Amino acid sequence: MPDTATVSSESEFSGHAHVAAPPPAGVDVRHDWSLSEVRALYELPLLDLVHKAQTVHRAVFVDNKVQLCSLLSIKTGGCPEDCSYCPQAARYKTGVKAEKLMALPDVLDAASKARAAGATRFCMGAAWREVKDGPQFDSVLEMVRGVRALGMEACATLGMLSESQAKRLREAGLSAYNHNLDTSPEHYGDIISTRTYEDRLRTLNRVRDAGISVCCGGIIGMGESVDDRCNLLRTLANQEHHPESVPINALVAVEGTPLQEQQRVETVDMVRTIATARILMPQSMVRLSAGRQQMNEEAQLLCMMAGANSLFFGEKLLTTGNPEYTQDMALLEKAGIRPLEPRQEG
Secondary structure (H helix, E strand, O other): OOOOOOOOOOOOOOOOOOOOOOOOOOOOOOOOOOHHHHHHHHOOOHHHHHHHHHHHHHHHOOOOOEEEEEEEEEEOOOEOOOOOOOOOEOOOOOOOOOOOOOOHHHHHHHHHHHHHOOOOEEEEEEOOOEOOOOHHHHHHHHHHHHHHHOOOEEEEEOOEOOHHHHHHHHHHOOOEEEOOOEOOHHHHOOOOOOOOHHHHHHHHHHHHHOOOEEEOOEEEOOOOOHHHHHHHHHHHHOOOOOOOEEEEEEOOOOOOOOOOOOOOOOHHHHHHHHHHHHHHOOOOEEEEOOOHHHOOHHHHHHHHHOOOOEEEEOOEEOOEEOOOHHHHHHHHHHHOOOEOOOOOOO
């Protein structure tokens, strides 16, 4: 069985992720959405869309708490991929320097501090195209074991995985694996050429088959059309099992990347995307991810009203800025929103 929180009754879904109870009455879980259906949702009058998403959200996540997640770049820069949005690509001059894999004690120290600050999930990101077997992967496995021993969910994003690597991560106790689709299949080739959409889907299937929770979402603001945005959500929602976590990122345009001139994503677009994701994937944790630093408090609260129930906190998301911890805690306190408590088991 997956190493995840179980649900105490059919009418309650804990939100610690991963093993969802049967949906409550009136909540429709589907895997056969058409593009026209998704676009019709996305283009509802905004307040109607948010109300619809909030109704679904409250029916599933009855305690309405927000999960706090911390993300650490355990191996920064030097990536051979050409993702147009990414400052860690070696081919772009962004000021990000390639660094070696962090030492195990340093990673676990960061995880301990994140847990003390209220994080229930600790995510570790490495700028690799794919995982290579050997000492570095063995070190990552030790990091996973160490994070789980702290009583936290352990998440990793390491690039593409083989079937055996996914199994080894599962054996080490990995709770979730992040591997975003980024955008629609149609727009993908305009953003990345060094791996295919099918490569990403294969890794997701290997993660799922190994019994690891799937964390998969995308980025808006990369020059995509509304249809592209809707088709990304449709692709996620039409998987045999919805991703347990769906990060929604707003592009942070970094100087030196091909997308450096992209305009900032408007709040309304972010809210529409989150609300549509909540309706399409009602039992998933929808994560408000990159781009929060560019949002004021009201925009962030509107995203939470639309169905976002997880925040990444800390100074950085890998290599881009993120709101300060004290700001996040002050916002949640003012809004009367309680964070999920750290779990006690290892």
